[in-house]
Amino acid sequence: MFCTRCGKEFKGNFCPDCGTPAESTAGATEASPISDPQAARPSSTRVQPNKKIGCGCLVLIVVILAALIGVITSDAPAAAKTSEEILAFDDRSWDDFAILYQSHNNFLAAVQSYSDNKIASTSFYQKCQEAEEFFRDASTRFDYGTTKDEKDYLSVFRSAALSDQLAAKALMKYLDSGKTSDLADSKSNIQAAKDAITMIASNRGILLAKSDLSEEEIKQRIEESMSKLE
Numbered sequence: 001m002f003c004t005r006c007g008k009e010f011k012g013n014f015c016p017d018c019g020t021p022a023e024s025t026a027g028a029t030e031a032s033p034i035s036d037p038q039a040a041r042p043s044s045t046r047v048q049p050n051k052k053i054g055c056g057c058l059v060l061i062v063v064i065l066a067a068l069i070g071v072i073t074s075d076a077p078a079a080a081k082t083s084e085e086i087l088a089f090d091d092r093s094w095d096d097f098a099i100l101y102q103s104h105n106n107f108l109a110a111v112q113s114y115s116d117n118k119i120a121s122t123s124f125y126q127k128c129q130e131a132e133e134f135f136r137d138a139s140t141r142f143d144y145g146t147t148k149d150e151k152d153y154l155s156v157f158r159s160a161a162l163s164d165q166l167a168a169k170a171l172m173k174y175l176d177s178g179k180t181s182d183l184a185d186s187k188s189n190i191q192a193a194k195d196a197i198t199m200i201a202s203n204r205g206i207l208l209a210k211s212d213l214s215e216e217e218i219k220q221r222i223e224e225s226m227s228k229l230e
Helices: 023-030 054-075 083-115 121-138 148-177 180-208 215-227
Strands: none
Touching: 083 121, 083 148, 083 180, 083 215, 121 148, 148 180, 180 215
């Protein structure tokens, strides 16, 4: 083999005089090395590498599990109340009931006084206005129940307050208009308030039955609290 640069004859891959590579070696070194076997293939025939989906699947599974846990948690019933918690709720709600009950009776007393001509229309109107404002405000205070039983129990408190509010409002309309239809509305709402108050007393026994108190203890607790109502 003769060197393409200096013309010296030699054997091997490089000329011993000038170091020029042989033609075959030069061709090999001039060609770009292929580090990826697929790079030599046409783009249309290359095999696409498998995408790494393990991490993505794991993230998706975690998201799904989190969603399922959220649904299960939201649908799961609240933990049962202890006897102490039930009695504490009863104390609070019965204090609220005592105020509601007394206010209801005061309102009915004013209605009776007006019916008996013991107070003037202007004084009765003012009492109805005060009652309407009180019962409207009271109806928003019974939102502290945390279990279905407590919320259902307090919903009747709200109904009693709203019924008295509507009765007072109807009576003010009656005093303004003189329409018997307004008077009839006030009577029906007063009766609805009375029915709600009776239901509260009945529901209280059901609520207390879920505590650790015996039947005799429940009866005694109810009688003692009822005796304090004026």
